[in-house]
Amino acid sequence: MQRYSALAVLWGGLTGQTHWKPVWGRPEPKGHYDVIIVGGGGHGLATAYYLAKEHGITNVAVIEKGWLGGGNAGRNTTIIRSNYMIEGNTEFYEHSLKLWENLSQELNFNVMFSQRAHVSLVFSAAERDATARRYNLMRLNGIDGEFWDPAELRRRIPHLNYDQGRFEIFGAYVQPRAGTARHDAVNWGYARAATALGIDIIQNCEVTGFIRRAGALIGVETRRDGVAGEIYADKIGLAVAGHTSVLAHKAGLGKLPLETHKLQAYVSEPIKPIVDQVIVFGGVGHFYISQSDKGGMVFGGDLDSYNSYAQKGNLPVYQNVMAACMQILPCLGRVKLLRQWAGVMDMSMDGSPFITKTDIPGLYLNAGWCYGGFKATPGSGHTFAHTIARDEPHWANARLTLERYREGRLIDESGHGPVPKLH
Numbered sequence: 370m371q372r373y374s375a376l377a378v379l380w381g382g383l384t385g386q387t388h389w390k391p392v393w394g395r396p397e398p399k400g401h402y403d404v405i406i407v408g409g410g411g412h413g414l415a416t417a418y419y420l421a422k423e424h425g426i427t428n429v430a431v432i433e434k435g436w437l438g439g440g441n442a443g444r445n446t447t448i449i450r451s452n453y454m455i456e457g458n459t460e461f462y463e464h465s466l467k468l469w470e471n472l473s474q475e476l477n478f479n480v481m482f483s484q485r486a487h488v489s490l491v492f493s494a495a496e497r498d499a500t501a502r503r504y505n506l507m508r509l510n511g512i513d514g515e516f517w518d519p520a521e522l523r524r525r526i527p528h529l530n531y532d533q534g535r536f537e538i539f540g541a542y543v544q545p546r547a548g549t550a551r552h553d554a555v556n557w558g559y560a561r562a563a564t565a566l567g568i569d570i571i572q573n574c575e576v577t578g579f580i581r582r583a584g585a586l587i588g589v590e591t592r593r594d595g596v597a598g599e600i601y602a603d604k605i606g607l608a609v610a611g612h613t614s615v616l617a618h619k620a621g622l623g624k625l626p627l628e629t630h631k632l633q634a635y636v637s638e639p640i641k642p643i644v645d646q647v648i649v650f651g652g653v654g655h656f657y658i659s660q661s662d663k664g665g666m667v668f669g670g671d672l673d674s675y676n677s678y679a680q681k682g683n684l685p686v687y688q689n690v691m692a693a694c695m696q697i698l699p700c701l702g703r704v705k706l707l708r709q710w711a712g713v714m715d716m717s718m719d720g721s722p723f724i725t726k727t728d729i730p731g732l733y734l735n736a737g738w739c740y741g742g743f744k745a746t747p748g749s750g751h752t753f754a755h756t757i758a759r760d761e762p763h764w765a766n767a768r769l770t771l772e773r774y775r776e777g778r779l780i781d782e783s784g785h786g787p788v789p790k791l792h
């Protein structure tokens with residue numbers, strides 16, 4: 370792999386930038402792989418990378434129906450945090466955050482991970498007390514967290530709408546190590562590093578079905594650039610986010626505890642720096658905002674609450690998000706919206722993911738990411754690779770099983786039960 374460094378940039382500047390080489394190619398699929406990962410989003414690419422790097426399994430293909438990062442991996446608002454309270458999520462997301470902290474060095478690719486703090490505003494004494502419980506439990510589990518009282522908050526974020534009667538701000542709970550990263554860079558970084566370790570990344574290739582022998586999955590049926598084909602593998606891992614239920618059904622897994630919804634995101638025209646952190650406002654529904662390095666305000670809200678596979682959202686949610694924005698940051702009222710888009714979410718019934726072996730020999734499942742799978746990308750890839758390579762979970766994903774639904778051991782972080790819209 371061509372190593373990126375300041376010296377290489379300097380050398381490129383002196384020699385006419387002729388030294389850059391493509392970092393992944395267009396390989397012809399082989400007839401057989403040790404492992405096929407379906408889905409070239411962040412999770413699929415990270416899984417392939419860790420299979421090669423940590424387990425020496427390099428005869429691996431990542432099969433993507435569109436282009437790398439064209440799904441949720443390239444559509445999210447890039448919030449990264451590990452402020453979870455319940456066992457299962459706690460250890461998994463903190464494991465993931467620790468991997469983020471060294472990811473640019475690990476991949477030799479600047480993923481622009483910026484630990485700018487995640488600030489959750491609270492609006493009543495009851496909410497303050499309930500969130501204190503969460504943050505105290507986090508701290509007992511070794512996860513950073515602190516409380517900013519209203520004076521501290523005003524000092525750090527002066528532009529919030531403090532002088533309004535409707536949603537009095539009682540302070541904020543903060544995870545200082547949380548932040549954002551550049552989503553495309555994460556996909557490209559993993560794709561480049563995986564390719565360098567010998568992984569085949571096959572784009573424009575949809576998995577349309579599965580090949581079975583004696584109850585086990587032994588390969589996938591594909592449509593690549595419009596042409597049907599078959600690729601065989603010892604093990605197949607699904608990392609297809611919002612399309613999980615469709616593919617899992619084809620694989621014979623039956624009905625999963627998942628619903629597919631879409632989630633919208635918005636970005637404004639670039640403005641001067643105004644918000645240094647990620648701010649979350651739950652006063653009216655759900656609203657979160659940060660500012661990109663280019664200056665655009667990046668924000669989002671709730672799911673569109675009906676099931677759909679369309680990668681576009683509808684106006685009612687749009688209206689709610691803008692109303693929330695005006696409530697908490699009215700200074701943005703005259704800023705122009707530049708773009709809006711949506712992704713297809715795999716909402717699980719307890720709001721937590723699963724990374725697990727399945728009852729079907731040869732099939733492994735990675736899904737249920739809801740609103741929060743971007744932050745999970747390194748942890749998900751790392752533990753899914755471990756699960757596939759060793760046929761047993763990593764300690765960090767040991768509780769993220771499908772059995773928990775059968776046995777009633779839900780990891781219901783928000784306590785909302787099987788109502789995807791509320792997670």
Ligand SMILES: Cc1cc2nc3c(=O)[nH]c(=O)nc-3n(C[C@H](O)[C@H](O)[C@H](O)COP(=O)(O)OP(=O)(O)OC[C@H]3O[C@@H](n4cnc5c(N)ncnc54)[C@H](O)[C@@H]3O)c2cc1C
Binds near residue numbers: 609713
């Ligand atoms: C608007 C929005 C905002 C979000 N904000 C955040 C956030 O701030 N923080 C956070 O942590 N998370 C966030 N998320 C969630 C996060 O983006 C996802 O949970 C995560 O990206 C899912 O994992 P992935 O990257 O592997 O998924 P994807 O990138 O969706 O990858 C799945 C891939 O599978 C491919 N695929 C599907 N079917 C097939 C098939 N049959 N054959 C081959 N390939 C197939 C798709 O084309 C896709 O590329 C957000 C999501 C959206 C949409």
